[in-house]
Amino acid sequence: MRELQQTPQGNSGDSVALRSNGLTKKYGAKLALDHFSIEVKKGSIFGFLGPNGAGKTTFIRLALSLITPTEGYVEIFGSRVSNTDSQALSRIGAIIEQPALYNYMSGANNLRAFAMMLGGNDEANIQHVLRIVGLHGRQKDRVKTYSLGMKQRLAIAIALLNNPDILMLDEPANGLDPAGVVEIRLLMQNLAAAGKTIFISSHILSEIQQLCNEIAIINQGKLIKQSTVHELTKMQVSIFIVTTDKAATALQFIQAEPWGADAYIDLQNRLITRAPGDKGSDLSAFLAKHEIYPESVQLQEQSLEQVFLQLTQSPQQGVL
Template sequence: MSEYVLQTHNLTKSFKGSKALDNVNLTIRKGSIYGFIGQNGAGKSTLIRIAAGLAFPTAGTVELFGETGGTGLVAARKRIGSIIESPALFPQMTAYENVEANRLLRGIPGKDSVRKVLEIVGLEGTGRKKAKNFSLGMKQRLGLAISLLGDPEFLILDEPTNGLDPMGVVEMRELLKRLNSERGITILISSHILSELYLLASHYGIIHHGELLEQLTVKELNEKCQQYVHIKVDEPAKAASVIQNKLDTTDFEVMPGGVIRLYAHLGHPGKVSTTLAASGLEIQEFMPMGEDLESFFTKRIGGAW
């Protein structure tokens, strides 16, 4: 059984002589959240559409769950859920009616699955309210509910937080984290919001003018960016012991002057500060440091983001 959900092999897509994808070799491991980063026109949506079976490559192959063609690839795509561009909803229907209509269209057995996916995304209590009266965040969650029909193992999401207000972005992020951690769903997510991707993704791919420039884990990204939390407390030795034993990491340094550079738990600064304070330490300085993520990606693509 393949350890990868998605692999592309020299994937190329040309439009009127111009390459939207140029020999792309992308790999997404099972259980990961893969942040796909690139400017408009970089090739993100083209690759996503090919992976979902909505477009065909000019050259190269797509491998899903170890399947590369024929009936095997068709069957593998049944294990995928996706939101590509805006969710296609029936505006005059309720949330339940929208999901039920999609269930019937796709031939998915079991009406109970409708209630199940609405509960997962928090829309089980919308009653007779029509989709046309939903907020943008609710519409995105309804689209996600539809994509979860059939219990997919892999979600492909193209700009799922686009246009959401800050609260909607947070809700979507937490929902995707739960789907990944509690249900083991692998997620491919493209987004322009780099700070948001950093709080969500475990792996990254950077694409520019159809070329996949780099793939890296969040740990590798932190090392390249030298991201860390700068911590100054009244008892550095005690803080080092607390970090190692209570936060369960040795990924830190005690610098001259007793300043601690913590390279772990970057996405959970509140947990770090709370743990230190609960251990009786006086926190004098506490701030994220290092190169800005947006600056890193801008440098990597060789121009303005």
């Protein structure tokens, strides 16, 4: 997984690799994507996170001009994507859902076959992409003997054949065992380090959290949130207060606060409560006012999974 060439720079000053603006797709009456606008910065590993049926594959198909939008558009390095102008599209390599590999052919011959379809069979390039994905040593083996992780890496090699600036992968970790997930993660990190922009859709939250620096959360065709993983996690910090001092009195007061719904007294007569991270100063004032002196106050970051559940649930359920 070495020997990566630097990806050539885009047009002058283009820090945005991919942008969608008001992107909307209806399948009959079904609104699969609803005025969806995001920006993917050049060189980022961008996580596109959402449950099944959220609209992830639809977005990727639109970005590749495999389907046409009902409204809105996608830009690649500032050029609008269209199925009549392949200039913008030539800068993307993609895998959508399960790639169709020829199981009875070797890895290298699969690449040769796909390279022919792309219009050229450059053996040096085939060897180059095989090295990038770490399959150089297994290139003569039939694909049917490959692990799922190796098949996925071969599919990525196919997507890399035309040396794209942007790699779009639709659920690349799907169905992989933990070792396969790690293989893909390392490969993505290497590709990003070589200057490629990586766009990965997933419903696997922990994977996105470990790999991506920026994410967009999609649900029912709508953008729920775009931010850095760090920003999102920081924002969703909780404060835990543990106190045995005046626990019963404090419980009554805290339960009356909008954030106090989940307060309880445990078996050691301690009051345990949580408040959203941005309520720190309110909480200190509240505790001082009622002369409650907690034994500990802890900040705790939530996992992206908890954050995601909050953002996609109703507001009442999502406060804490």
